Every structure is written in C-alpha cells, then in structure tokens.
Amino acid sequence: MTDSNRWLWLAGLFFAGWLIYLLMPILSPFLVGILLAYLGDPLVDRLEERGLSRTWGVVAVFALFGLLLLLILLFLLPMLGRQLVYLYQLVPLVLDWLQQEALPWVQVKLGLAQGFWHLDQLKAMFAGQLGKTTDIVSQLLSQATASGLALLAWLGNLLLVPVVSFYLLRDWDILVAKLRALLPRRREGLVVGLIGECHEVLGAFLRGQLLVMLALGVVYALGLMLIGLDLGLLIGLLAGLASIVPYMGFVVGIGAALIAALFQFGGDPYPLIGVAAVFTVGQLLEGVLLTPLLVGDRIGLHPVAVIFAVLAGGQLFGFTGVLLALPVAAVIMVLLRHVHDLYKLSELYGESSHGDSSGGSAEPSGPT
Numbered sequence: 482m483t484d485s486n487r488w489l490w491l492a493g494l495f496f497a498g499w500l501i502y503l504l505m506p507i508l509s510p511f512l513v514g515i516l517l518a519y520l521g522d523p524l525v526d527r528l529e530e531r532g533l534s535r536t537w538g539v540v541a542v543f544a545l546f547g548l549l550l551l552l553i554l555l556f557l558l559p560m561l562g563r564q565l566v567y568l569y570q571l572v573p574l575v576l577d578w579l580q581q582e583a584l585p586w587v588q589v590k591l592g593l594a595q596g597f598w599h600l601d602q603l604k605a606m607f608a609g610q611l612g613k614t615t616d617i618v619s620q621l622l623s624q625a626t627a628s629g630l631a632l633l634a635w636l637g638n639l640l641l642v643p644v645v646s647f648y649l650l651r652d653w654d655i656l657v658a659k660l661r662a663l664l665p666r667r668r669e670g671l672v673v674g675l676i677g678e679c680h681e682v683l684g685a686f687l688r689g690q691l692l693v694m695l696a697l698g699v700v701y702a703l704g705l706m707l708i709g710l711d712l713g714l715l716i717g718l719l720a721g722l723a724s725i726v727p728y729m730g731f732v733v734g735i736g737a738a739l740i741a742a743l744f745q746f747g748g749d750p751y752p753l754i755g756v757a758a759v760f761t762v763g764q765l766l767e768g769v770l771l772t773p774l775l776v777g778d779r780i781g782l783h784p785v786a787v788i789f790a791v792l793a794g795g796q797l798f799g800f801t802g803v804l805l806a807l808p809v810a811a812v813i814m815v816l817l818r819h820v821h822d823l824y825k826l827s828e829l830y831g832e833s834s835h836g837d838s839s840g841g842s843a844e845p846s847g848p849t
Contacts, residue, residue: 505798510638512805514645520687521546521646522653539651543643557714564715571712574744675815682811686787690725692775697721697763701734704759708752712741720760724767726784735760786810 501508521542528538649656664672698721705713720734738756746752787807794806824830 507638510641511645513642514649516687517546517642517646518649518653519683521650523688525650525653535654536651539647542650543647560714561718564712567711568715571741571744575740578744675819678815678818679808679811682814683808686807686811689775693767693771694721694724694730696771696775697724697730697767700763700766701730701759704762705738705756708742708755708759710738710741710752710756711745713738716741720763726787729784731760731764734763786814 521539524542524545525535525538528541529535533541661669661673698718700717701720702714702717705717707713710716716734716737719737720730722730723733724730735756738760739753742752742756787810790806790810791803794802794809796802798805
C-alpha cells in the first residue's frame with residue numbers, strides 16, 4: 482500500500498468517525514434494531530430450516546417477542562410499580578435505622594467523631610417527597626406538556642425500533658452476503674476469520690449470558706416471592722441483571738434481600754434462612770446447569786472487560802456508547818489476541834532465546 486493510499490484510508494476513517502459523532506442523537510433506534518436482529522437471526526434460521534419462508538419466520542419471531550412484551554406490560558409492570566412505591570416508603574425507615582443503630586455502632590467501634598454522618602437532609606427530602614406520590618401523574622403530564630417535542634421524538638424512536646428490526650432481520654443473510662462480497666479477495670479469509678471470532682464472543686455473551694441472567698432473575702424472583710418478601714420481584718430482577726458479571730448478582734441480591742427481610746420480618750430467622758437458600762440454589766443452578774448449557778465453553782468477555790466497556794461507553798457517548806460498548810470490546814479483544822500471537826512469533830519475543838543459544842550459561846547437571 483502506497484503512502485497516498487494510507488493517507489486516503491486514514492482520512493476516510495476520520496470522516497466516518499466524525500459523521501458517526503454528528504449522527505449520534507439518531508443512532509440509538511438503529512443500534513437497538515441491529516441488536517434485536519442479531520439476536521433473532523438464529524431463531525429465523527431454524528424456522529427456515531423447518532420449511533417456513535424468511536418473511537413468515539420473521540413474523541413468527543416478532544409475534545413471540547410481542548407476546549412476551551405484552552405479558553411484561555400486563556403482569557410485571559403493575560407489580561414492579563407497587564414494589565417501587567413500597568421501596569420509596571421504606572427508604573426513610575432504612576435511613577432511621579442507619580442513623581440510630583448502624584452508624585452509632587460504627588462510630589463506637591472505629592472511634593470516629595460524633596455526628597460524622599449527615600442523613601437528616603436526605604431523610605427530610607424523602608419525607609417531603611413522600612406526600613407528593615399522589616401527584617405523580619399530574620407531574621408527568623406537566624413535564625410531557627413542557628417537553629412535548631422531546632416526548633414525540635422519543636416515541637418516534639421507540640416506534641422506529643421494530644421497523645428497523647423487521648427489515649434487517651428479513652434481509653440479514655442478504656446483507657451479510659453483500660458485505661462479504663465487498664471484501665478484498667486476498668484478505669477475505671482473514672477478515673471472515675476475525676469476524677467469526679468476534680461473532681463467537683458476542684454470541685457467547687449476548688445469547689448465552691443474557692439467557693443466564695434471565696433465568697437467574699426468574700429463579701431469584703420466584704424464590705423470594707414464595708418466601709413472602711414484599712420486594713421479592715424487584716430484588717430478584719435486579720439480581721438477575723447484576724449477574725452480567727459473575728457473582729455480582731449473588732452478592733447484590735442476597736445483600737438487598739437480607740436487608741429487606743430484616744425490615745419486614747424483624748428477627749425471625751426462618752425468612753433469612755429462606756433468602757440464603759434461594760440464592761444458594763440459584764448459584765448451584767448457574768454453575769451446574771445454566772452456564773454449561775447456555776454458554777458452554779465458548780469464548781466470553783472477561784468480567785472486568787465487561788464493566789470497563791459499559792462504563793467507558795456510557796461516559797464517552799451516552800446510551801449509544803453503552804449499546805456499542807460490548808461489540809467494540811469483543812472486536813478489540815479478538816484483535817489483541819491476534820496481536821499477542823504475532824508478538825509470540827516475532828523476533829522481539831525470541832531475543833532471549835537467541836542470546837541463550839550463543840552465550841548463555843550451561844544448565845547444571847544433575848547427579849549421575
């Protein structure tokens with residue numbers, strides 16, 4: 482490649498990045514649509530193998546997603562709404578417990594100055610807002626009226642997601658074939674191999690780990706609700722979401738559930754034992770059944786890489802950055818793996834072995 486071609490490629494990449502930055506406010510529905518199409522493509526492919534046309538396969542997958550969304554709207558959202566109101570009312574009680582019992586104990590044990598905590602203002606804020614819960618609808622309506630254009634734009638983006646997903650999912654194989662046909666012939670095998678590795682990483686994470694998260698959320702929520710915990714559904718779903726990082730869902734979930742059980746049941750040990758049993762069963766299911774079955778031995782992203790990628794994407798580019806974080810992290814990880822392999826084959830890595838062969842000390846001989 483000549484210098485002029487290199488500068489041309491760099492200029493093209495710079496222009497593409499600048500264009501993406503300018504279009505970022507409208508990219509979110511398209512990125513969500515691409516993600517949904519990527520997740521739904523294996524289901525459509527299986528329906529095609531059973532003799533269904535591509536279009537009807539997409540319609541069937543959309544009907545399944547729509548049914549799941551309808552069930553969530555009809556059953557989960559009202560229950561979550563009630564539990565969020567209960568949590569909102571519980572926060573002042575938690576702050577009272579912290580101020581009157583927990584923090585004084587910490588102060589005595591650590592020898593801190595009296596009144597090192599400042600929870601009065603936070604408690605007053607929650608107490609003041611608690612009386613306004615009946616006026617939430619009017620507040621939402623006033624905000625919607627004041628920012629009507631923003632609300633219409635948000636609704637437009639929301640309605641755009643299924644449209645983009647439908648057309649991408651219907652033409653997914655055609656688009657992939659056309660993109661592959663544009664690759665340089667001499668580099669096609671290398672590029673397809675790299676994309677295949679990225680697909681393996683993303684498939685293991687998105688299709689595998691997300692299903693594990695969903696299953697754990699259901700197990701935790703059902704178990705806590707059977708115990709009778711008022712916040713069981715909310716804590717169970719949060720623990721399932723936190724399971725995006727191994728063991729984080731267990732730590733977050735059991736901590737929140739034990740605190741909620743203490744406030745609801747007092748010193749009764751049986752609910753606390755039940756909470757511990759629920760999360761122990763969830764961990765056993767994850768290690769013995771869910772992860773081997775849904776993720777298997779496919780390549781996955783390291784938990785630290787997941788946390789850093791999501792936080793960095795959100796910090797740099799907002800919600801759009803969060804959507805792009807994991808695919809970009811997967812590509813970077815695959816490229817770094819190949820850079821590592823090239824380094825191990827380079828002369829730079831083999832310098833020590835060459836030096837040893839010419840003038841290194843002899844290995845000590847063992848006893849004869």
